[in-house]
Amino acid sequence: MAKALFVVMDGLGDRGAETPLSKAKTPNLDKITPNCSLGLLYTLGAGQIPGSDTAHLALFGYNPHKYYRGRGPFEALGAGMELKHGDVAFRANLCTIDDNMVILDRRAGRADYGMDKIYATLDGMKIDDVTVHVLHTVEHRGAIVFSGPGLSASVTNTDPHEANQPVAQAKALDSGAEKMAKVMNEFTKKAYELLKDHPVNKERIEKGLKPANMAVIRGAGVFEKIDSLKDRFGLKAICIAGGALYKGVAKYVGMDVINVPGATGTTKTDLNAKAQAVIKAADDYDLVFAHIKGTDSCGHDGDFEGKMKMIERADAEFFSQVIDKFDVFVLTGDHSTPVAAKRHTCDAAPILFRNETARPDGAKKFTELNCAGGSLGQLTGTELMHFILDYLHKGHMFGE
């Protein structure tokens, strides 16, 4: 049975005549490139600037305009929380506030001392008939899930997104969300009571750290059970990623997700460990999805050298081990994060597609420019997944 390896290097695409990808030394990719089909990916359609969450939904074959319900559920699923249909999930930040509820530091100094204990204190809170579940993820961050009847994600954030602002009052954006807003504001009140004299905060102050005395939340999304990749395409798929968001989107579409020790979702991630996990997964799955985050982080930092080095490291430590283990090998980005822009842009991401029966474009190197002349042309995220499905003999003909 045909097997596919689908690799996303986050924010891979770049701008300009010379890019981190075109300048990177990639001997392992260079070996296969002449036999590959190349193309460009407009993940959500030309002119759309993709978020990483909507981009991954599209790459997994799910039209985000139909399936996207906000980021919160992906963060919660990716952190390992169980969600029920109708639960509303958010991303959370522990922050430092003063007695007037004004935020002094949105990240409580980024010092994560005791933050797991503080998050645990908030876990299990009851507000009327709603139960609140909270889980610490990394640094000051966490995920929070409100579970109960009649909840809605049509609410504003309590996180004002900048310091020297008071913790925001949640507001309902439609009449069905009044209860949710009330519960969120009650959560803010109770969180302050629980955290202001919390023993961990006393310890933090003694250590010269800022107290983590409030949790502000953002990115509301309602969790809905949807048809899995197996239901829709008969595809048994697994996700190997460091970042919680990607694991969360993968879980949402019914992929298995494994935690690889050393896979951190940073530029320091253990790519050898990821390669070993990919090779192991090949035995049991039709599609192995692997995510490498560092390229995007370097793009956001405007770090050309760092982005290039991340691509070189992926070639030496990851692609060298995995490329020839699969019938279908696809490498792309979920969007472009050009170093000159330091943000996601609408520029297409390059696609490299290898299968021994596919059309060889004869290009010497995998670059944005060569991809622009590639035989795949321009695809959207959902189109690329259907392309992969066809090569796995899981596509469906329209008509007879």
Ligand SMILES: [Zn+2]
């Ligand atoms: Zn991304």
